[in-house]
Amino acid sequence: MSIPFRTRRAHPSDTDAIAVAHRDSIRSIGPGFYPPHVVDDWEEGITGDLYVKAMERGEVFFIAVGEVDKEAAVLGFATDYRIVGSEHGTSVYVRGIAARQGIGSALFKLAEREATASGATSIQVEASLAGVEFYKANGFEEVGRGDTRLMSGRPIACVFMRKLLRARL
Secondary structure, three states, rough: OOOOEEEEEEOOOHHHHHHHHHHHHHHHHHHHHHHHHHHHHHHOOOOOOHHHHHHHOOOOOOOOOOOOOOOEEEEEEEEEEEOOEEEEEEEEEEOOHOOOOOHHHHHHHHHHHHHHHHOEEEEEEEEEEOOOOHHHHHHOOEEEEEEEEOOOOOEEEEEEEEEOOOOOO
């Protein structure tokens, strides 16, 4: 059974709920791809303040809102941010119970539209091993493999991916 949801642009008042969804995604999906100590490191430092600061730097967040245990909750989020010039980055996370229901793809489409409207010609991502198939399904191609640094400073294996965008007509 699919979870009903609606999407919208996130506001600073949503940031604590975004952090809850982010941690849930890491805790529920991450263990299928990483050992426990990496999952612990990945979750470290994720608080609402992280997203407030990102918004202040111009990062745009979109959220999917639905219900979890009959309570309104953020089911997932996507983000669009400028890396340099016309290159943008994104991240998409959904709660474990919301995975594989089209929520992540709906959120990514909003972030992609935002990037295109801002003049982006490509979107790059350092995909967690858990997210590789999701990003491939949304048009990304692998450009390399390696590690990225978590907020803890420790490494996590990832796949570097890129999606070329068509110019907006």
